[in-house]
Amino acid sequence: MGRAAGPAAPPWHSLPDEVWEHAFSFLPADADRGAAACACHGWLRAERRSRRRLVVPNCYATDPRDAVDRFPSVRAAEVKGKPHFADFGLLPPSWGAYAAPWVAAAADGWPLLEELSFKRMFVTDECLEMIASSFRNFQVLRLNSCEGFTTAGLAAITEGCRNLKELDLQENYIDDCSSHWLSNFPECYTSLEALNFSCLHGEVNFTVLERLVSRCRNLKTLKLNNAIPLDNVASLLRKAPQIIELGTGKFSADYHPDLFAKVEAAFAGCTSLRRLSGTWDAVPDYLPAFYCVCEGLTSLNLSYATVQGPELIKFISRCKNLLQLWVMDLIEDHGLSVVASSCSKLQELRVFPSDPFGHNGGQVFLTERGLVDVSASCPKLESVLYFCSRMTNEALVMIAKNRPNFTCFRLALLEPRSPDYITRQPLDAGFSAIVESCKGLRRLSMSGLLTDLVFKSIGAHADRLEMLSLAFAGDSDLGLNDILSGCKSLKKLEIRDCPFGDKALLANAAKLETMRSLWMNSCSLTVGGCRLLALKMPHLTVEIINDPGETCPVESLPFDSPVEKLYVYRTLAGPRSDTPDCVQIV
Amino acid sequence: MPPPPPHLEARDYIGLGPAAPASSCSSSSGEADAGPHLALRLGLPGRDEEAVDAALTLGPAPATAPPRGAGAKRGFADSLDRPAAKDAAASAAREAQKGACEAAAGAPPAAKAQVVGWPPVRNYRKNTLAAANAATKTKPETQGKSEAECCYVKVSMDGAPYLRKVDLKTYSSYENLSLELEKMFTCFITGKSSSCKTSTRDILTDGSRADALQDQEYVLTYEDKDADWMLVGDLPWDLFTTICRKLRIMRGSDAAGMAPR
Numbered sequence: 017m018g019r020a021a022g023p024a025a026p027p028w029h030s031l032p033d034e035v036w037e038h039a040f041s042f043l044p045a046d047a048d049r050g051a052a053a054c055a056c057h058g059w060l061r062a063e064r065r066s067r068r069r070l071v072v073p074n075c076y077a078t079d080p081r082d083a084v085d086r087f088p089s090v091r092a093a094e095v096k097g098k099p100h101f102a103d104f105g106l107l108p109p110s111w112g113a114y115a116a117p118w119v120a121a122a123a124d125g126w127p128l129l130e131e132l133s134f135k136r137m138f139v140t141d142e143c144l145e146m147i148a149s150s151f152r153n154f155q156v157l158r159l160n161s162c163e164g165f166t167t168a169g170l171a172a173i174t175e176g177c178r179n180l181k182e183l184d185l186q187e188n189y190i191d192d193c194s195s196h197w198l199s200n201f202p203e204c205y206t207s208l209e210a211l212n213f214s215c216l217h218g219e220v221n222f223t224v225l226e227r228l229v230s231r232c233r234n235l236k237t238l239k240l241n242n243a244i245p246l247d248n249v250a251s252l253l254r255k256a257p258q259i260i261e262l263g264t265g266k267f268s269a270d271y272h273p274d275l276f277a278k279v280e281a282a283f284a285g286c287t288s289l290r291r292l293s294g295t296w297d298a299v300p301d302y303l304p305a306f307y308c309v310c311e312g313l314t315s316l317n318l319s320y321a322t323v324q325g326p327e328l329i330k331f332i333s334r335c336k337n338l339l340q341l342w343v344m345d346l347i348e349d350h351g352l353s354v355v356a357s358s359c360s361k362l363q364e365l366r367v368f369p370s371d372p373f374g375h376n377g378g379q380v381f382l383t384e385r386g387l388v389d390v391s392a393s394c395p396k397l398e399s400v401l402y403f404c405s406r407m408t409n410e411a412l413v414m415i416a417k418n419r420p421n422f423t424c425f426r427l428a429l430l431e432p433r434s435p436d437y438i439t440r441q442p443l444d445a446g447f448s449a450i451v452e453s454c455k456g457l458r459r460l461s462m463s464g465l466l467t468d469l470v471f472k473s474i475g476a477h478a479d480r481l482e483m484l485s486l487a488f489a490g491d492s493d494l495g496l497n498d499i500l501s502g503c504k505s506l507k508k509l510e511i512r513d514c515p516f517g518d519k520a521l522l523a524n525a526a527k528l529e530t531m532r533s534l535w536m537n538s539c540s541l542t543v544g545g546c547r548l549l550a551l552k553m554p555h556l557t558v559e560i561i562n563d564p565g566e567t568c569p570v571e572s573l574p575f576d577s578p579v580e581k582l583y584v585y586r587t588l589a590g591p592r593s594d595t596p597d598c599v600q601i602v
Numbered sequence: 603m604p605p606p607p608p609h610l611e612a613r614d615y616i617g618l619g620p621a622a623p624a625s626s627c628s629s630s631s632g633e634a635d636a637g638p639h640l641a642l643r644l645g646l647p648g649r650d651e652e653a654v655d656a657a658l659t660l661g662p663a664p665a666t667a668p669p670r671g672a673g674a675k676r677g678f679a680d681s682l683d684r685p686a687a688k689d690a691a692a693s694a695a696r697e698a699q700k701g702a703c704e705a706a707a708g709a710p711p712a713a714k715a716q717v718v719g720w721p722p723v724r725n726y727r728k729n730t731l732a733a734a735n736a737a738t739k740t741k742p743e744t745q746g747k748s749e750a751e752c753c754y755v756k757v758s759m760d761g762a763p764y765l766r767k768v769d770l771k772t773y774s775s776y777e778n779l780s781l782e783l784e785k786m787f788t789c790f791i792t793g794k795s796s797s798c799k800t801s802t803r804d805i806l807t808d809g810s811r812a813d814a815l816q817d818q819e820y821v822l823t824y825e826d827k828d829a830d831w832m833l834v835g836d837l838p839w840d841l842f843t844t845i846c847r848k849l850r851i852m853r854g855s856d857a858a859g860m861a862p863r
Contacts, residue, residue: 104718104719104725105719105725106719319727322734368723368727369723372723373716403721485722487720512719
């Protein structure tokens with residue numbers, strides 16, 4: 017006797033789209049959503065219609081209109097433009113990465129867009145005006161390392177976006193047109209939650225700022241610029257004690273007991289303060305005013321602070337709950353050993369050079385010792401950026417042994433090709449130890465004297481590596497070949513001043529299509545090799561970039577003409593049409 | 603009867619490279635005791651001739667390009683031929699010095715020249731710190747500062763009615779000097795193609811306007827200790843500041859033959 021026959025459940029493949037959309041909402045990673053979309057037409061339809069957040073890491077990988085068509089319901093979009101080495105002045109200024117086509121496409125196809133982020137792109141005032149007038153529920157604008165706009169564009173945003181919650185301007189080059197952008201927030205406007213104008217150089221009307229801060233009770237993040245003196249910072253904090261993240265303004269002030277008391281009292285009221293940053297010029301006398309917030313701090317950015325010595329160390333040693341510390345090398349080895357013993361929860365450490373070109377001539381006592389101490393004593397440390405003048409293989413091996421949980425390891429030795437300063441050997445053994453031990457390593461930047469040997473290790477062991485930066489390293493094409501034929505997860509490769517030629521690239525051409533981009537400058541590439549690569553791989557854009565003064569068309573150059581700068585990336589859109597004269601797409 | 607000794611090839615242990623005709627004859631004869639002619643040189647074994655010669659002189663790498671292929675360094679000479687080559691020249695000089703220094707068992711490099719974009723400090727960070735330093739420099743200099751001599755030199759420009767004086771010690775590099783001189787003399791340069799209203803980024807960013815003076819038919823020259831007029835840019839910056847006695851911004855037409863084109 018069989019079971020009672022109940023109504024048959026629908027076969028899974030005919031479930032309505034809404035069910036799948038709900039299921040896909042549990043896949044946070046875009047890669048997983050993308051994989052699901054490949055399974056069948058039904059899933060593709062459901063996934064693309066329900067995608068709310070889109071990240072485009074290379075603005076030239078696709079036409080903006082195609083992106084908008086494919087994902088019509090996007091509410092938050094992030095687009096990145098220039099390659100990373102543009103930060104170091106290696107890209108000509110007119111190279112491209114214009115935000116305008118993206119803003120235009122979004123205005124057309126995403127009227128409900130709420131968030132827009134641009135990084136390393138050229139954003140104009142017209143773009144900002146279009147953003148202000150096209151999206152009625154626009155809430156978040158983040159511009160990071162962009163240029164091309166002025167305070168007039170900002171004024172359009174503050175005036176037009178009635179629901180603005182976040183305006184985050186990080187490290188942009190903004191021309192000051194003395195526009196009263198801050199005053200353009202209407203008096204009835206109270207929804208601001210985050211405001212970062214630290215990269216602006218001009219004065220802002222302090223009274224307007226104070227009134228804005230007073231009426232926006234949800235303000236959590238406030239990062240001020242250099243024009244705001246310490247006294248005013250204290251006044252602002254009294255109006256916004258709920259603040260979680262603060263970037264101080266100009267911090268230098270002569271010691272005055274009244275001002276000290278005011279600052280101390282203001283900070284005492286900020287019981288929710290967790291993240292602190294800013295430019296800290298002559299501040300040692302005022303550091304004790306911060307003691308009351310140290311215990312609660314999870315992130316401390318002193319990377320523009322020239323303060324040093326015992327006051328600095330005393331201050332940091334009180335920050336027992338720090339997860340993230342950015343500091344100058346003025347902290348020296350001694351200071352880092354105190355960090356090692358005080359900040360046991362530390363996850364990320366960045367140490368920047370105070371005198372990268374050796375002009376001040378002074379000796380900074382930061383060596384490999386500091387990094388060894390921190391990696392030995394901070395069990396959660398997983399991300400490091402470290403500038404120093406010397407390193408040994410032994411130190412790197414010890415670091416690798418102590419901290420196999422590194423996900424990001426970036427070491428910048430100030431002198432190119434510096435060997436192990438004790439044994440005078442290349443640092444191959446040290447970096448090999450790092451990649452062999454740190455199985456989860458996703459990002460690696462190497463420096464110092466390195467031969468082809470280290471690339472053998474990297475190719476063989478760095479399975480999760482996504483981004484690799486090389487400079488003044490290697491002996492031959494074998495090095496590049498080892499990387500491209502290994503490193504299963506490699507997405508971004510940037511190389512400068514290495515003796516790598518065309519052979520390795522051509523032999524691994526298919527690999528380049530599995531990667532987001534490749535940058536090479538000052539290597540041994542030739543025009544002929546690049547042309548061959550472009551012919552072989554039609555879905556790659558191969559850009560040869562010259563110095564702005566030279567515009568010799570590539571067709572007329574002989575096969576073995578050297579290529580100074582090469583940028584290769586995969587794209588669905590074909591060659592871009594907005595190249596300046598100094599860029600040739602072969 | 604013992605087998606005849608194997609044919610001996612001269613091995614390049616000392617890095618002689620292509621041997622002199624006399625020694626190659628003696629080595630190919632296979633005689634064990636006729637070793638190649640020994641010449642002591644400063645350099646690591648296996649380096650080619652050109653790199654080592656460059657190591658012995660304080661100056662840019664020679665104009666002939668080193669052979670391409672596995673292991674060859676990039677063609678510094680190629681970048682030397684280009685006008686915007688000051689940094690490349692400086693880095694080539696430094697590379698050559700490094701060759702000599704590595705063999706001299708760890709002696710510190712003689713002079714530090716700047717390589718474009720190295721150390722990898724973001725331009726934004728560099729500019730912010732430079733602005734902060736400039737602000738502190740405007741404070742009155744205290745007596746007994748550890749930074750000793752200042753180094754004022756006269757700067758003349760062809761066609762300008764008066765001269766200026768600059769302190770070479772306040773500049774960090776050729777780009778820095780070039781930018782500052784341009785700002786100083788900009789009122790005398792007529793018909794410049796680039797507009798005077800430059801953005802903050804243009805003024806502060808290294809490299810993008812490093813050759814503005816040279817591009818605008820002017821050439822920067824200096825008078826050295828021997829009263830010779832030399833082209834600015836060949837020497838490492840630190841060395842240059844000690845040698846330079848006077849600066850002169852020459853018109854391009856006068857400087858024909860001196861400009862690196």
